[in-house]
Amino acid sequence: MYALILTPARAEQVRKAVKEHGEVVFDQAGTMDSLGIRNALQSAARVAADALILDIDAGPGPDLVAAVQGYRISRPTVRVILLAPGREPGDATVASLVGLGVYDVISGPFRDDWGDLVAQALNRVPATYAQAARWHIMTGLTGEEQVKEKVVIEQRPVGVVTIAVAGAASGLGCTHTALAISAFLARQGHNVALVEDSQEPVMKDYLKIIKADAGRVNKARRIKRFDVFPFAKTEVDKFIEGDGNNFIFDELLPELSAGRYEYIVRDLGVADKKRTREAFRSNLAVLVASAARWRWGDLLKIEPLASFRLALVAPAEREVREIRRIPELKVYVMPHHPDPLCMPDEELAELLRPVLPQAKKKSSFWPWKRLWSNCD
CATH class of the missing domain: 3.40.50.2300 (Response regulator)
Known part of the structure; x- marks a missing residue:
């Protein structure tokens, strides 16, 4: 086409x-x-x-x-x-x-x-x-x-890099992971924006509670050195009342261009068909899932599953081994951390390896550990 x-x-x-x-x-x-x-x-x-x-x-x-x-x-x-x-x-x-x-x-x-x-x-x-x-x-x-x-x-990806984060089911930590990825990239010195396109938006209230500063451009708020564009129903009524194919991301193109962001992270919420399609518009598609056997049915609904990088949050070692036996799956373990803005960098660096600058991939992890400790 x-x-x-x-x-x-x-x-x-x-x-x-x-x-x-x-x-x-x-x-x-x-x-x-x-x-x-x-x-x-x-x-x-x-x-x-x-x-x-x-x-x-x-x-x-x-x-x-x-x-x-x-x-x-x-x-x-x-x-x-x-x-x-x-x-x-x-x-x-x-x-x-x-x-x-x-x-x-x-x-x-x-x-x-x-x-x-x-x-x-x-x-x-x-x-x-x-x-x-x-x-x-x-x-x-x-x-x-x-x-x-x-x-x-x-030495680095050409143009703006988009990273889509979706959840295999509700409540598995999609927004938590999107925040962690955004904070990690900001700690490495990149200009980052997080766009909320979830079915259950929470960022507007969260940013209000923490009294986030104004962002680099219109409609953005700033936390931990990155900008957040919260979902706002009043500005995209078509998303609610129309055919459901419109996303905040599309409405924000002028602001995202003006912000000159190096990375844009999209919090897509639960991966239904249209959000899966949106995920594959990105440079890197991440699916947050549970490794528990009784949740494997969530993964069967995702097609094509092999196109995602699978992020398992705080899984048991045995369950990880079993999932990794599935051919062609790219599986990464995310540690449990109550504060997504201070999640350890090693695991996030491995998850995002295809879209990180080459020069930074050769760096030692020691400075990243030191940065993480400053979050406490």
Whole structure:
């Protein structure tokens, strides 16, 4: 399935090419201003597409980059194919988009057959940073070419990382685990936001009781060096009264983009079908479950279970061994800790390993233990 944001000059050629490869689920053509390109990408983010084909001339360069960053927050795994007619390495807009993980860059003269160029790209596997690296340079005032943020891209996940936390059943500690993950990432010096999309929201009252400070951006409150966006029924009545497919996360895209967060943690509540689908929009999906045999039925309802990293809270050793015999399951043990904001770091670091910066994965755990002790 494909989403298209194109200029009129190339729209018809690209549409014909894409329809031979799959279904077009979002299509907008025009040369837009700042508000227009932002709204277009926000609308595209609400559609479950496999790839977004984006014309670089559809909006002003800096505004296009900011809008793509917001799209990346919502759809971090979608392949973005950038049409860049007439652009050459050193172009600031293309370099910025490559920095957001846009590696499929199609360039060429304006008069080329862009339908054919897109068809060739769709027949290839998605590009990697190695193929896009020549675009990730900017010409400085002296005329010398400089690689932009190359070290950062090689050592840490590109763009905003989203982590979804869901529970196999109610009361197992989904919110507790989401808070623990957020606090852990904040202790490592990252800019973190926690978004509450649970069926049984509790954060609004909790933040009021502890008198949390104002967050970095509108609608956010701040605790332990990270921002929390509590569920607020009055702002998303569609979630309550509509078809149930709207989430706070989608409503908050402008604020999440403005906050420039490195990690966004989503507390999804109990993993029903739509929340499981939301979890797989993220870079990492965590399922909080019980290891007790009489709760194994909760796991049978989750499909596909193997796509989650399974977090078992304070399980018995024997039960952990039995669950780990199930093929393809990725099982992690979370210790019981009454305060999620001070949970030990070792287990959380292992659970989050795929989305942690490489440089920090090599660090000793001793400083993390010292940080944890300061929570007491």
